[in-house]
Amino acid sequence: MTNRPLISARNLSVSFSVGDSIFKRQSLKAVDGVTLDIPKGSFFGVVGESGSGKTTLGRAFLNAVPIAGGSATYDDGTVEYALDKMSASDLKSYRRLAQLIFQDPYAALSPRMTVRDIIAEPLEVMGITKTREETDQRVREIAARCRLNLEHLRRFPHAFSGGQRQRISIARALACGPQFVVADESVAALDVSIQADILNLLKSLQRDLGLTFMFISHDLSVVAHTCDHVAVMYLGRIVESAPTRDLFQAPRHPYTRALFSAIPSLDPDDRGTVQKLQGEIPSPTNQPSGCKFHTRCPHADDLCRREEPALESDGSAHQVMCHHWKALMAEA
Amino acid sequence: MSLLDVQNLTLEFxxxxxxVTAVDDVSFTLEKGEVMGLVGESGSGKSVTAKALMKLNAQNAAYGPDSRIDLQLGDGSTVDVMSLNRPKDLQVVRGGAVSMIFQEPMASFAPALPIGxxxxxxxxxxxxxSKAAAKALSIEMxxxxGISDAATRFNQYAFxxxxxxxxxxMIAMALSTKPQLLIADEPTTALDVTIQAxxxxxxxxxxxxxxxxIIFITxxxxxxxxxxDKVAVMYLxxxxxxxxxxxxxxxxxxPYTRGLIDALPKLDDLDAxxxxxxxxxxxxxxxxxxxVFHTRCSQSLGQMCQTSVPEWSHRNADHKCACHLVLDGAGQ
Known part of the structure; x- marks a missing residue:
């Protein structure tokens, strides 16, 4: 792993226009002023509740939603793309380099195509392979990497369990040989027993093929075990970003701490000791003033209601967006 | 007399x-005020077992002749759910003595009617x-x-x-009829961790x-x-x-229960x-x-596990396990 960023975003914003009629159009900022670097060869985690903008951020890096402000670049050493201003032909070649693995393996696979056709489709559409033999060869290679049998290739998706289907989705995403893969809640729909298997597979693929992963999840314990670096999102902003070990040993943002304490403990005698977060994430069309978290934060004061804190660090890679993090760390 | 006494429940589709055998010779009891966790992977028969308590499974379900479900009603009398057949008779159970909360609250409310x-x-x-009393009770529930401004919410739609x-x-609705037994089928799976807590x-x-x-399926x-308070683990x-x-x-x-626990990502040891x-x-x-577990069991004894169905062996008076590896009274 090098420290050279594969993906970097500077003050990136994505907004959608919502409303009942064209006269009542409102702008919804799903991602608001995000600055981050995803190092080449890393397993980069993004966590947050529903509505925090984590999926939209992933889509922005894939150029699947229009970027409203700021910039984002892809640079793998041989080619470089500015994701905020791409021509149609650039986009076509970028699709080969950046791919997405979806959340729900039941909805992501066409029920009318065989597994072989599902994995072969991107190869044929992008014109990567020229002959049928070449395509078959490539499909068999990638299927073997994702631990699918040749026997499986002739069947239809309905014959497979959730874990096997997710392996098929992964094979399809990797068929065109991408450098950058966004895994959006890729284990959320799976049983814990299977989840561990898919996580181990993603990790080994990342190592063997030298891929860079952006792993989007709402499950902190899953992220803790797979990612090198974690960014925590709340209402379209990154509120804390740190190497996994630092984040889990000493979370600085009150939101991150609340997320930790909400994970149900396996110890039955640990009941009732957790710090509960009140209320729900505010609507992104009607955002609070100042620090966006102040409506749910137990430590909020006037400063928090008035001024939005900046993402700051103490010189290390650990960044946090909170007025009071130093005082809170001293208390703890 | 227990609140619920299920004996030799067998169900085939x-x-x-x-x-297809969905439930195979399942027996358990539940007392008043007791919460039972029903655990297992998708396809293990958890939901089918729970629905059988109200005979809510599809028309092609055939119950085994020895199946018995004794349920205590609100007035203290006991009814054998298996003996009820007409929808009219089953109403004392469905929504009467037993209420159910489903996993996906969006899918379980009718979208075109206000929730009230x-x-x-x-x-x-x-x-x-009376209608007025029912409305007052609903708003109170x-x-x-914890829904603020309940009288306004009463007239709103699920979306x-x-x-x-x-x-x-959903919980308010399920509890408003004062059921004896509440079945909660993965009620928090679709929610964020903070809301789940x-x-x-x-x-x-x-x-x-x-x-x-309460029977809590998860x-x-x-x-x-x-x-x-107690746990039942199901497999196939x-x-x-x-x-x-x-x-x-x-x-x-x-070994299956151990496998489920080992597959969970733990926060106290990130290197595990x-x-x-x-x-x-x-x-x-x-x-x-x-x-049924021998095909995935790492400790299978071979011949014995492949041919004979293990009997229950007791670790202590309340804790029992159906596995050839575990001997009766092993914990004493």
Missing amino acids: KTDEGL KQMVEQLLIHADL LDRV EMSGGMRQRA QVIDLMKELVTEFGMG HDLGVVAQTA GRMVEQGPVRDVIRNPQH PLVPVPGDIPSPLERPSGC
Whole structure:
């Protein structure tokens, strides 16, 4: 792993226009002023509740939603793309380099195509392979990497369990040989027993093929075990970003701490000791003033209601967006 | 006399491909005020077992001749659910003595009716109340589960609420008829961890207040540890382990229960490898002979596990396990 960023975003914003009629159009900022670097060869985690903008951020890096402000670049050493201003032909070649693995393996696979056709489709559409033999060869290679049998290739998706289907989705995403893969809640729909298997597979693929992963999840314990670096999102902003070990040993943002304490403990005698977060994430069309978290934060004061804190660090890679993090760390 | 006494419950579905055994000789009891966690992977028969308590499974379900479900009603009398057949007779159970909360609150409310109307409708059927009294009770229940401004919410539609609020409304609706038994089928799986923690707290409070029995279906052992008094683990329609929550989580006896616990990512040791339960749950059409788990079991004894169905062996009076490896009284 090098420290050279594969993906970097500077003050990136994505907004959608919502409303009942064209006269009542409102702008919804799903991602608001995000600055981050995803190092080449890393397993980069993004966590947050529903509505925090984590999926939209992933889509922005894939150029699947229009970027409203700021910039984002892809640079793998041989080619470089500015994701905020791409021509149609650039986009076509970028699709080969950046791919997405979806959340729900039941909805992501066409029920009318065989597994072989599902994995072969991107190869044929992008014109990567020229002959049928070449395509078959490539499909068999990638299927073997994702631990699918040749026997499986002739069947239809309905014959497979959730874990096997997710392996098929992964094979399809990797068929065109991408450098950058966004895994959006890729284990959320799976049983814990299977989840561990898919996580181990993603990790080994990342190592063997030298891929860079952006792993989007709402499950902190899953992220803790797979990612090198974690960014925590709340209402379209990154509120804390740190190497996994630092984040889990000493979370600085009150939101991150609340997320930790909400994970149900396996110890039955640990009941009732957790710090509960009140209320729900505010609507992104009607955002609070100042620090966006102040409506749910137990430590909020006037400063928090008035001024939005900046993402700051103490010189290390650990960044946090909170007025009071130093005082809170001293208390703890 | 227990609130619920299920003996030798067996359920098969007649399908085009043949008879599918979904529940195989399951027995358990539940007391008033007790919370039982029902754990297992998708396809293990958890939901089918729970629905059988109200005979709510599809038309092609055939119950075994020895199946017996004795349920205590609100007036203290006992009814054998298996003996009821007409929908009219079953109403004392469905929505009367037993209420159910489903996993996806968006799918379980009718989208075109205000939630208040749906709450009143079921109260008019199951409780001897006037329309005005039913409305007052519904608003009181909405308020009770922590929905602010309940009188306004009463007239709103399901799509106007957030996921957490919908699930609260679902709980309010299920409890308004004062059921003896509440079945909660993965009630927090679709929610964020912070909201999940709120809903779990709410359910614990309500058990103390209303004193009903709860069957809590989940695949998350952390949630079970935080909510349940006892645990039953299911695999391919069979119950493989049963016991008090502390015994099962701290001293799991069955290799499957141990596998489920080992597969959970733990936050206290980030370096611990994730250990999946090997393989996938077999198709119910190809149920393994002998111990149903032998095809995935790392400690299989070979011949014995492949041919003979293990009997229950007791670790102590309440904690039992169906595995050839575990000998009777091993814990004493």
